[in-house]
Amino acid sequence: MSRNVVITGANRGLGLEFVCQYLEAGWKVFACSRSPETAQELLKLKQEAGEQLETIPLDVTNPAHITNLKYTLMGHDIDLLINNAGIYGERLPYGEVRADEWMKVLEVNTVAPLMVVQELSELLADKSKVILMSSKMGSVEDNSSGGSYIYRSSKAGLNAVGKSLAIDLAEHGISVVVCHPGWVQTDMGGSNASIDTKTSITGLREVIENLDLSRSGQFFNYDGAVIPW
Template sequence: MTTQQTMMITGANRGIGLEFVKHYLQLNWHVVACCRTPETATELTSLIDDYQQLDIFELDVTDYEAVDELATTLQDMPIDLLINNAGYYGPKGAALGATDEVEWRKVLEINTIAPLKLVEAFRKQLKSGQDATVACLSSKMGSMGDNSSGGSYIYRSSKAGLNAIGKSLAIDLLEDSVKVVILHPGWVQTEMGGPNALIDTTQSVVGLIDVISNLTIAETGHFYDYRGVEIPW
């Protein structure tokens, strides 16, 4: 008999995060869904009525004391998949010369620092998981090789930093037999992506799950889009 697998995800209240929760529940995974304000996440919390294997926790990913407290609460729970999904774009349309350094720090805190702190806090649980994987939701906008339009300094730098973290994690977690993958979800119709985006959350998440589920240890530390196409650094 196969033991039920456990997936933990941040930013689970809407968009891509919520879609991940729905799909892994349908795949009969135990899902640990984290978001800042569960009391306002009505679509997420309503899933509890149909899925007993869903646990929801209040978590601000930049509150590292709270992150450590949750890791202590879940210290005996093996985690097979950790999805660092919570993200923040910051100000849009800011021209060169008008960089908001306060917002920049906020974006870096959420997009770059917090994902690493989550892995540090839950490393023991990942090491105990079955063929465990860390998936970091990044963006092609963090790719140097793909940057042909310039601008977007704040968001690009945060995701480029996340890519570097993911690459180092892939090397350092080999000793734990934990895989790491950096993912570009596509331009998705979410609050961040806007209504003119090219694909919906279902198309993105179905593709991302396929990439995650077929990842081998030889592919750890690589950067793929939702179709499984490798993206240049």
């Protein structure tokens, strides 16, 4: 029987590559994006994949969209939920950091993933896996260059969310990990980034495939290495 994966921020970058690779692997893919009707790459994939790919409107900061997602998914067990949607926010140096921009990034990167998991929790079951796309920039130990207050704190907060979720969901047999995709050539990573989306997602899929409760609650690099908090 084919497995079901739900992916947020699926219309471009890493989310889109997850969609492509899971389709190729025969999974049923629920691809969530803010505007599926204008998501050209997803529309193209849909023409070939037919019912194997469902596109669903989801702004992760909109509670009504998250509830709608739950009703759309009713009747399907979620084997894998990938909370991928994220933003960097404005690049504001020390002295110029603004609270309004910070709150916007926290809402998308830190708060929304938990709201999505909470709302979908009745569709998660024994052996389901939840992935939170974080960043090494959220590692406090790895921070040797300072700055990036907004993005770093949003991902450090997400890491704390992931650890608690892993502990709270273990009794239901659900594994949760926080992942770093590498520095990847996407709109966010830029063209000078060190790896392409194919390399990143191929690695992350292997991390996900090998995930079980004994590895839950850890912070993984795309190559399987454990990253310090």
